[in-house]
Amino acid sequence: MKNKKEKPTNSNSSSQSATPPFASNGTSDSSGATKRSITLVPNVHYYMNEDGLMVFTAKYLQDRGYCCGSGCKHCPY
Numbered sequence: 001m002k003n004k005k006e007k008p009t010n011s012n013s014s015s016q017s018a019t020p021p022f023a024s025n026g027t028s029d030s031s032g033a034t035k036r037s038i039t040l041v042p043n044v045h046y047y048m049n050e051d052g053l054m055v056f057t058a059k060y061l062q063d064r065g066y067c068c069g070s071g072c073k074h075c076p077y
Contacts, residue, residue, distance in 0.1 A: 038063070044057065045057055045060035061075055
């Protein structure tokens with residue numbers, strides 16, 4: 001009997017909103033810049049690919065306002 005390859009689980013269920021790792025409610029990073037919080041909307045700001053990974057859309061990345069340097073698939077920068 002063959003073992004089925006299990007897909008990674010996502011800690012966020014589709015009924016919950018997710019916040020990006022770079023933002024929290026009005027906190028500052030090490031440079032002192034205040035970062036804003038965004039409520040992510042499925043299929044507007046991100047989608048889940050066939051491997052179960054979150055992929056940010058060009059809209060989200062453009063709204064974020066900068067390139068993180070991670071090579072995002074839809075990076076407009």
